[in-house]
Each structure stands twice: as structure tokens, then as C-alpha cells.
Amino acid sequence: MHARDYSTALLKGKCPRCRQGDIFKYPVWSKLSQFNVMNEKCPHCGIRLEPEPGFYQGAMYVGYGFTVAIIILVGVVLYLLGDPSEWVYIGASIAIMLLLVPYNYRYSRIVYLHLFGGIKFDRNLSQ
Numbered sequence: 276m277h278a279r280d281y282s283t284a285l286l287k288g289k290c291p292r293c294r295q296g297d298i299f300k301y302p303v304w305s306k307l308s309q310f311n312v313m314n315e316k317c318p319h320c321g322i323r324l325e326p327e328p329g330f331y332q333g334a335m336y337v338g339y340g341f342t343v344a345i346i347i348l349v350g351v352v353l354y355l356l357g358d359p360s361e362w363v364y365i366g367a368s369i370a371i372m373l374l375l376v377p378y379n380y381r382y383s384r385i386v387y388l389h390l391f392g393g394i395k396f397d398r399n400l401s402q
């Protein structure tokens with residue numbers, strides 16, 4: 276098996292070092308009540324997935340960026356669909372944000388770990 280590229284590892288929520296092991300324990304919709312449960316260590320290479328205590332507090336900023344991007348996207352789409360009343364904008368934004376909470380939570384942590392976790396890709400571990 277060849278090594279995953281960086282963007283595929285990000286999209287699939289894989290460990291930044293081996294790009295094989297899952298960062299989260301369960302697929303997002305299989306156990307919805309446990310969408311936030313992470314593996315303590317990578318199941319493939321064994322590296323700790325929380326580099327230091329409180330590491331993921333910084334992922335809030337990534338999640339905030341995702342939230343703003345989604346609200347802007349919803350606003351643009353609704354505007355192009357006929358510019359409804361402001362309550363439709365607010366209701367649609369809230370509904371879509373609630374539906375995307377598991378993805379926002381996960382991808383903010385995944386992106387944060389890949390960008391700021393200080394973990395380098397090791398091709399030898401990617402087999």
C-alpha cells in the first residue's frame with residue numbers, strides 16, 4: 276500500500292505521522308453520542324494524539340473559522356435563491372450549524388493537530 280497524501284489524510288482524519296491510524300475512535304455517524312471520542316494513541320504507529328494537556332483548546336479558533344465560513348456560504352446561497360427575510364437566514368444558519376457540529380468539532384481538531392501538533396510525517400510508518 277502506498278502512502279496517503281496530506282490532503283487525503285486530513286479529509287479522512289488520519290494520524291499526521293503515519294497517515295494510517297484513525298484520530299477518532301468511531302466513524303462520525305455510527306455512534307453519534309460518541310462523535311467526540313478520540314484515540315489516546317494512534318492505533319497504527321502509537322504516537323500520542325494529544326501532544327500536551329489542553330492542546331486542543333486552540334482548535335476552537337479553527338472551529339470558529341469553519342463556523343464563519345459556513346454562515347457566509349449559507350448567506351450567499353440564500354441570497355442567490357431569492358433573498359428571503361432575515362429570519363430565514365438566521366434559522367437556516369442555526370439549523371445547518373447544528374447539523375454540522377460533529378464535523379466542525381472533528382475537523383477543527385484534525386486540522387489543528389496536523390498544523391500545530393509538531394508531528395512530522397514518517398514514510399516508513401505509512402505502510
Ligand SMILES: [Zn+2]
Pocket residue numbers: 290291292293294295296317318319320321322
Ligand atoms: Zn499514526
